[in-house]
Amino acid sequence: TCDDCLLEFFDSNHRRYHYPFLNCTNCGPRLTIIQSAPYDRERTTMSAFTMCESCQAEYDDPTDRRFHAQPTACSKCGPHLSSLPESDSPLLTMTRALVGGKIVALKGLGGYHLCCDARSEETVLRLRQRKHREEKPFAIMLRDLDQVRNFCEVNEIEAKMLTAPSRPIVLLKKQSEIEIAEAVAPRNRQLGVMLPSTPWHHFLMHQAPFPIVMTSGNLTDEPIAYQDDGAIQRLGPIADVMVTHNRPIHLRCDDSVSRCVAGEFAILRRARGFAPSPIRLPFEIREPILALGGQMKSTFALGRDRHAILSHHLGELGYLDAFQAYQQTIEHYQDLFNINPQLLAHDLHPDYASTRYAKQRASRLLGVQHHHAHLASCMAEHGLHERTLGVIFDGTGFGTDETIWGGEFLVGDYHDFDRVLHLRPVLMIGGEKAVREPWRMALSHLLDAGLPLDHLCSRVDPQSVRVVEQMWTRKLNTVPTSSMGRLFDAVAVLAGLREAVSFEGQAAMDLEQVSDAVSDHIYPFEVGSEIDTRPMIRAIMQDRQQSVDASVIGRRFHSTVVQMIVQGCERVGVENVALSGGCFMNALLTEETSRELTQRGFRVYRQCQVPCNDGGLSLGQLAIAAAFQS
Ligand code: ZN
Ligand code: ZN
Ligand code: FE
Numbered sequence: 001t002c003d004d005c006l007l008e009f010f011d012s013n014h015r016r017y018h019y020p021f022l023n024c025t026n027c028g029p030r031l032t033i034i035q036s037a038p039y040d041r042e043r044t045t046m047s048a049f050t051m052c053e054s055c056q057a058e059y060d061d062p063t064d065r066r067f068h069a070q071p072t073a074c075s076k077c078g079p080h081l082s083s084l085p086e087s088d089s090p091l092l093t094m095t096r097a098l099v100g101g102k103i104v105a106l107k108g109l110g111g112y113h114l115c116c117d118a119r120s121e122e123t124v125l126r127l128r129q130r131k132h133r134e135e136k137p138f139a140i141m142l143r144d145l146d147q148v149r150n151f152c153e154v155n156e157i158e159a160k161m162l163t164a165p166s167r168p169i170v171l172l173k174k175q176s177e178i179e180i181a182e183a184v185a186p187r188n189r190q191l192g193v194m195l196p197s198t199p200w201h202h203f204l205m206h207q208a209p210f211p212i213v214m215t216s217g218n219l220t221d222e223p224i225a226y227q228d229d230g231a232i233q234r235l236g237p238i239a240d241v242m243v244t245h246n247r248p249i250h251l252r253c254d255d256s257v258s259r260c261v262a263g264e265f266a267i268l269r270r271a272r273g274f275a276p277s278p279i280r281l282p283f284e285i286r287e288p289i290l291a292l293g294g295q296m297k298s299t300f301a302l303g304r305d306r307h308a309i310l311s312h313h314l315g316e317l318g319y320l321d322a323f324q325a326y327q328q329t330i331e332h333y334q335d336l337f338n339i340n341p342q343l344l345a346h347d348l349h350p351d352y353a354s355t356r357y358a359k360q361r362a363s364r365l366l367g368v369q370h371h372h373a374h375l376a377s378c379m380a381e382h383g384l385h386e387r388t389l390g391v392i393f394d395g396t397g398f399g400t401d402e403t404i405w406g407g408e409f410l411v412g413d414y415h416d417f418d419r420v421l422h423l424r425p426v427l428m429i430g431g432e433k434a435v436r437e438p439w440r441m442a443l444s445h446l447l448d449a450g451l452p453l454d455h456l457c458s459r460v461d462p463q464s465v466r467v468v469e470q471m472w473t474r475k476l477n478t479v480p481t482s483s484m485g486r487l488f489d490a491v492a493v494l495a496g497l498r499e500a501v502s503f504e505g506q507a508a509m510d511l512e513q514v515s516d517a518v519s520d521h522i523y524p525f526e527v528g529s530e531i532d533t534r535p536m537i538r539a540i541m542q543d544r545q546q547s548v549d550a551s552v553i554g555r556r557f558h559s560t561v562v563q564m565i566v567q568g569c570e571r572v573g574v575e576n577v578a579l580s581g582g583c584f585m586n587a588l589l590t591e592e593t594s595r596e597l598t599q600r601g602f603r604v605y606r607q608c609q610v611p612c613n614d615g616g617l618s619l620g621q622l623a624i625a626a627a628f629q630s
Contacts, residue, residue, distance in 0.1 A: 001199050002027040002165070004065060009199050010206075015054065019075045020091065020200040021247060024065045027165065031276060031312070032110045032249050033071060037336045041070045045248040052077035071247075079247035081200065084232070090243050091200065095207040097241040103127050105217055105231065105239035109198055110253030110272050111224035112217030112231050114238060115141075119210055124183040127213065130238040134502045137185035139169045139192035139255065141214040143205040148193055151178045151211065157260045166273025167197040168256035180211055189513045194255060197273075216254060223315050223322045226252035251332060252325065253312050261584075262591040266608050270299070270615060275312035276333065279609065279619065282383035283414075286629045290330070290341035291621035292354040294370070294397075294614040296504065298322075300330055300354070301618035302339045308380070308622050309337055313615055317353035327357065343629065345621035347373070349398035366628055368621045370397025371408045371581065372417045377620030378578035378612070379414070382605045387413050389420075389574035391565050391593075394581030394613070395435070395485035395504060396428075404428060406483025406581070407531070409568050414627030421568050423487065424448075424530040425480035429471050438489035438507045439499040440468055445490045447472055449534040451541055460499050484561070484583050487533065491557050494540050495550040505582065512586045515554030519592075522560040527567050536560055562592045569602055578605045582613035 001009070005022050008014040016022040023029070033044040041047060051059060055074055058066040066072045073079060081090035097104050101123045104115045114131065116123045118140045128134065142148050145159055152172035154162070161170045169192040174180070185191055194214065196202040204212070216224040217235050225231040226249040232242065257269035267274065281303070289303040296316050302309045311333060315322045334340065345366045346358035358365055374397075375390030390410040399405035400419075407423030426444045434440040439460050446453055447469070457465050471477060488508035493499055497510045523536035536557075543553050569577055577597055584590045584606065594604045610616040 001197065001202060005199070006202060009202065016074055018091070018203065019073075019078070020081055020198070020203065020245070021071075021073050021078045022199055023069060023071055023073075025067065025069045026065065028069065028071050029109055029247075030071075032251050032253050033247070034336060035250050037338060039070060044070055045250050046071045046073070046079075049073055049078050079245050081243060081245045084242040084244070091203050091207075093241060094200075094243040095204060098204070098208050098212060102240040103130070103238060105235040105242045105244075106200075107228075107231070107244040107249075108201070110249060110251070110255075111226040112235055112244075113214045114217050114235065115215075116213045117210065118181060118184050118213045119179050121181040121183055124181040124213060127215075127238070128183060131215075131218075133215075135186050135506070136503050137188050137190075137192060138213045138215040139194060140180070140184060140211045141194055141196060141201065141205060142211055143209050144195065147209070148172070148195070151175060151180060152191055152193060155260060157263065157265060161258050161260065161265055162193065162195055164273075166256060167194055168258040168267070168273060169194045171257070171259040171268075184213060187510065192257065222319060223325055224252055224254055251329065254315075256313075259585070259587065261587045262594045262606065264606065264608055266585075266606070266612070268585055268611055268613065268615075269297070269313045270310065270611055271312040276309050276337075278307040278309050279381070281306050281308055281380060281623065281626070282385060283623075283626055283630075285622075285626045287342040288339045289343045289345060289622055289625045289629075290334075290339075291345040291368075291618040291625060292347070292358050293618035293621070294347050294354060295349065295352040297611070297613050297615040298326060298354060299615050299618045300326070300333075301622045302333055302337060302341065303622045303626060304337075304339050308619055309333060309339070310610065310619055323353050323357075326353070343625055345625035347398065347617065347621070348400070366625050368624050369400055369417070370617070371405055371410055372412060373617045373620035373624065374580040374612070375410050375412060375417065375578055375620065376414055376623040377610055377616040378580040378605055378607050380619055380623040381607055381610050382578075384576060384578070384605065385413065386576065387411055387574065388576040388578050388605075389569060389572050390417070390578045390580060391568065392581040393484035393583035396481065396483050399482075404479055404481035404483060406481060406485055407487065408482065408581075409572060411572060411574055414623050420572050421527070422530060423482040423484060424532045424534070425482045427472055427475065427478040428481040428483070428486060429468050429478050431477065431479070434486065435489075435501075435504055437500050438486075439493050441486045441490035442493035443468055444472060445487070445494070445533070445537050446541075449537040451538065455494075455541065455544065482530075484581070488583065491540065491553075494537070494544065495553040495557070496544070497550055508583070508586070511554050511557070512588050514551050515558050515588060517549070517551040517555040519555050519559045520552075521556065522563050523556055525560060525564060527564070527571060531564050531568065558588050558592065561589060562596055565593050566596050566600065569597060570600065575601070575603055576605065577602045580607055580612045580616070584612045
């Protein structure tokens with residue numbers, strides 16, 4: 001909502017006073033209400049509302065701020081809020097419920113949020129219980145920048161991100177001793193914060209000027225609820241009060257998430273406020289391309305001429321509901337942008353839902369290696385053409401040798417790449433289980449380094465440890481992995497932080513947050529044909545035996561990884577270095593790496609407008625497919 005509209009909203013003499021759906025050509029909904037192209041009111045979910053005379057007059061007046069504002073409306077002719085249980089003033093019902101410690105399901109721009117008073121430990125825990133979400137942090141909404149400064153540290157870039165019209169969630173460092181329930185972001189030194197984006201959010205924060213949890217209206221990892229019938233069914237049992245409205249959401253869209261990394265804006269989840277604005281490519285696309293992305297944090301990209309249309313975040317395709325939405329959204333975007341793809345690019349992983357989808361469509365296909373796509377994504381964002389050294393560190397990606405990669409130094413361009421260096425592989429035991437139970441990775445690293453397992457046995461059921469050890473010895477249900485993300489997991493366990501996680505990357509996140517000691521020295525490692533981390537694992541275990549604090553071990557580990565990158569880059573000797581892959585969401589790692597590389601004369605490129613995690617894969621696949629055509 002723009003400032004002009006806000007002034008009207010809070011002006012008791014204005015005809016749109018407290019009208020929650022006011023908007024103008026400078027603000028309001030777009031992506032979530034369009035049913036088909038071109039963008040005209042009759043092809044949006046506003047078509048059911050006929051403009052009143054006053055609104056029509058503004059709409060027809062070229063000098064008016066609402067000239068051809070497709071979703072314009074007022075209280076006489078436009079959509080309305082309503083609540084369950086019913087009331088005359090849904091806005092006040094919502095506010096009172098939140099003040100009274102209730103959980104509210106609130107329909108927003110791209111879906112439902114679940115909201116509650118973020119100060120109340122008991123209320124937030126109740127929400128966690130009902131939502132079946134144990135630990136994943138909740139985002140909160142605050143009224144304005146001044147209020148954010150009472151709870152979090154905010155630098156200039158973060159202030160700009162918070163107040164941008166796109167209003168993403170921004171990850172900020174919590175201040176100590178603040179009045180926010182620990183259950184909002186358990187064991188987390190950060191808070192995801194956003195400022196109000198719709199008029200009714202502004203109203204809410206005006207009337208209830210305290211921190212409010214604002215989390216996607218879903219159960220654990222299901223996609224966000226957006227259709228009213230489904231929402232009542234799914235969110236009814238979670239929420240005490242529902243506040244909804246009769247402007248249908250045609251396309252669901254999550255909140256975007258961002259973070260300041262190494263002094264720059266970095267998007268981690270690209271959705272509301274960003275998609276589908278096109279990304280300009282450094283090359284021409286000959287025939288339209290569809291790139292299908294990965295499996296987690298999925299997005300797809302459509303390319304034509306010199307532009308890539310990157311979809312909004314579509315989540316984890318392992319859920320049937322999410323996969324259906326993914327397929328429908330592809331068709332919707334193709335239709336909206338009138339792009340009929342002639343070539344489909346997909347990940348090499350045979351079990352990704354996106355790969356299977358590609359193979360179903362009768363079209364020309366191009367399989368793209370996962371980390372090559374990460375490299376190309378970063379190159380395309382920065383318009384690079386020359387061969388670049390990609391330091392691609394992430395969780396898991398399918399390698400050309402059918403093992404799992406993820407700690408990679410690749411030299412390449414859009415056409416091809418060489419895998420010039422990587423982490424020494426260890427066994428990932430039990431497939432996906434090794435992601436949810438990082439102690440399995442710790443076990444693998446310990447055995448690989450020839451160390452005993454007694455440290456693990458004191459923290460994990462010894463019986464399970466023996467079983468997994470047997471699997472390691474006999475190579476049962478194991479696959480070698482060079483993943484840096486899994487090494488972070490293992491070190492988090494070895495540092496004493498946690499043994500199991502409730503979402504991917506949680507252990508690595510813990511490790512980053514805890515590592516606030518001053519960097520003193522680094523652990524030993526060897527760079528030969530591979531990066532051998534066994535000396536480091538042994539040194540970490542020595543630290544453990546001497547009861548060195550996790551904050552020190554974590555800090556030493558981060559600096560060690562930075563030196564692995566520095567030595568790797570010096571050995572390869574390519575001046576342009578692209579940092580990509582989910583590990584670079586880690587600000588500590590990314591900042592130190594950028595500084596060290598820059599000091600040594602490397603030119604460092606990071607991802608800012610496109611996520612460095614798997615949300616950015618589709619852009620890289622698209623760039624590679626474009627090169628393949630030419
Ligand atoms: Zn406006
Ligand atoms: Zn009207
Ligand atoms: Fe990845």
